[in-house]
Amino acid sequence: MVLEADVAVVPKCYLSALYIHEKGKLFTQLVDLLQFYEGFEINDNVGKQLTDDEVLQSHYDRVQSFQLLAFTKIPKL
Structure with a gap:
């Protein structure tokens, strides 16, 4: 996926x-x-259902990764 x-x-x-x-x-x-x-909401490696905390953490990781990309590519931010 x-x-x-x-x-x-x-x-x-x-x-x-x-x-x-x-x-x-x-x-x-x-x-x-x-x-x-x-x-x-499933773990792609082992096939187990993700907990609510794991789903939330995954979302936060994606947002943080996007922010890091935006801040490095657009210096005015």
Whole structure:
């Protein structure tokens, strides 16, 4: 799941012509299902459900990583 999040598979699918085309109904359903499981709260390494604290910590880690990137790329911040 990390690789497909890294290459932004779901957002690219949302922007594709097939996603909004009337013949792309199955594709739309599959992309929506992929988006749901992409954010599923499970440990990718061992397959166990994450606790609420682990989910919260993961969120904080992503926010902190984003802030670090923003502060290093935009000096005025």
